[in-house]
Amino acid sequence: MSEYQVPSSMAEQSILGAILITDRCLPEIQRELRPEDFRLEVNRMLYEAILALERSGGKLDPVTILDQAQRMGAKVSSQYLMQLMEITPTAANVGEYVRIVKKDRLREALGEHADRVRAGVDDLEDPDVILASAQQRLNDLAAQGSAGKLVSPSDGILAYYRQRETIEAGDAKGYVCTGYMALDELLGGGMLNSGLYLLAARPGMGKTTLALNIADRVAQADPVLFVSLEMDTEQLSAKRISRETGIPSQKLLMQALTQEEEDRVADVSRKLAGLAFWSNAAPTATVDDIGALARSIGGLRLIVVDYFGKILPPPAARRYGRVEYTTEISGDLKNLARALHIPILVLCQLNRDLEKREEKRPQLSDLRDTGALEQDADGVIFLYREDYYAARESVDPNVPSVLDVDLAKNRHGSVGGCKLAFSLATSKISGMSYRRKTKEEIPEQFRIGG
Template sequence: METNELLWDVSAEQSVIGAILLTDACLPEVERELQAGDFRLDADRAIYQAALALERMGAKIDPVTILDQTAKMGQPVSRDYILQLMEITPTAANVSEYIQIVRRDVLKTGLMDLADGIRDSVLGHTDPTDVMARTAQSLDKLMSQGNAGRLSTPAEIFSAFYRQRDAIDSGDAKGYVCTGYTALDQLLGGGMLNSGLYLLAARPGMGKTTMALNIADRVAQTDPVLFVSLEMDDEQLAAKRISRETGIPSQKLLMQPLSEREYADVGKAAKELSTLPFYTNNIPVVTVDDIGMLARGIGGLRLIVVDYFGKIAPPPSARRAGRVEYTTEISGALKNLARTLKIPVLVLCQLNREVEARQDKRPQLSDLRDTGALEQDADGVIFLYREDYYAAQNTVDPNLPSLMEVHLAKNRHGCVGSCEVAFSMASSRITGVSRDRKGSRPAAQLRLEGT
């Protein structure tokens, strides 16, 4: 076997093609990074070229259409080989990793070929000046190949913009994901921007998880959502969601007997919620890479929610670094994840006790300083604040809704400002608020809009 053959991981190449066959959603990412000539096997190259041709025609990409298209292009492949690729590919969720292995092998092979060429030229008594000149040209070409998919030309930049506009104008796609809260969406300019990183921050117990669950379920009414919970088990999340639908306190759902009527209400709510494309993690410790793999396994995913930032495990390479260093790395990885998947990532963030040392305890952007570069990386920062959170114990009735201030403190693509919602602690329900001309009202008199 030639040395260059040893540098080539055939399983990675086949897994890239297998991922395309499993889901054409990964084709744009492959197209950005790899060219047809990067595939060493003739059959893999033919399948990739057929997939690109089908994409340009707007046709569906699946094993049947690939078989037909390769035959039309004079490069037929066997049905058995296509089935083999789909069988040996572990998951399309890891296509980014497969792509990087292929890119690495292409560059290694190119360098070995270049080294062989230099050696042959020198031994063949070619003028050293000519050898260096040709070597420099070859290195430039190899470096350009290494940057393939990493640089966008001016034409590509505006092509991407107009593709997005075409999708929006045709109704095929939106540039944002609505939170489901009208006042907050208006502040955001419509909703959370695709590829955007958003923070939902507050003190512990203020209602972050409840707000995030409400947003996630509203999005899940039409599109798949991944809710990564690093604090609560599935049964606890389910209890909070059922509580919102039934009005039965989540504490009772988890710890106390229920009446026949309550069981009936719970069954009805659980049946309705179980139809929503709302996915959670079943592993208690995850890195950002783990979140990415979970996300890539969900077709049509429109939102990732992570509860919460402080519980995300650092990558192995950063575990010996200081807290600031690895939180900065996690923050950057979350932003990269949003950009790669082109969907919003909403991350819950817990503020420290210094907030409570101030007379005005409303959160400020400076309260995020312990989270590395999170504020800098975020496209939007949303703070939650409730006055009754700081009221004397036993003076607040958890069965009555209270005002929650929702403050958009940072918005990279629009204005900032505040709105109010009604928070019902016992039932985990957060709703819009309708006010009369007199302004604020006692909690018991709040008029709620929607559910």
């Protein structure tokens, strides 16, 4: 008889019977099954009683389990427990019993999911909402299949050495360089695969400009997805062309060009069209939408999202408050980075409270209102320009502005700052200098080795 022909209820009973025979199999079962995975109510309540006893440090045997289950309201008899032990062939095969129950639950969940999709189609719901919800549910079901799997001590070390092998072979595929030597030095080489990185500042500091510069530098060798939820494609292209031609983007978008300027734009446009720079067409996106776009690009090495506050929450989360759904979006972005095994650079606007301070340089507490971003992020990069707060007439757009870049959090290396030269008129950013922070300047929770 194949595993698909074995009744799930029999497998459930054999799992419980195995625990009653010997509680040594419980850790293996706990890693894979939750109470809701048991279809029969009596079996589910027995498993809940077993887990409650285990958490309290109580002894697990038929008498204590029966007593705990009855005190929790289960209608179960000692005869049923004896029956469970009698029908269980052996506790040694509990892993197979668990696998049968998990596969049965997954088939059941997929059937329910298909019914919900069909109901949404029949009710003429928005297909984009149906698709986003369907994809999120499928991702959740796929994740459940691996959530309980352990990585052995040796496999954990082997994963590290596989990462090292790519670097020692001269293949820096374990991370993605920003293209700015000073910033990459601070990051320890670049943005690590599976990492979530924040580029945060007040509006107008240069977040989008720096992100575009980084994206184009990466796109010279590898595909990049730039998800812009604030600027139209033509505006992004104008900023990129402006950087390469030296013609202000305002003129590129709104004024006549000379023949010489037209020729320069044509040359640069051909160059930029050859870069592996992909962008989105729709003005809105959920994390699932971003994931779908990313998976359609072969060999993708970096995702840039501009910006966090414009990402739509999942349909089911839209009835919750801002803190709840931004926390969910933050976690989903980190999960997406891990699933795709590439870094995601997310732009964030800082709250207005810093404008009330005398010292207006950003700090990590300025991210507090943005859900769990600070906790989920592998790196937090702040931007600050002194001339942003200067009198407008005192700023010469033809003189490069000094852009202070502060790596305020780096889960995998040092923190510190560097300075970049920022041409406001042409969106060009180039390197200047950098400095590591001293130990005393690093927040205690981010210090390496204490």
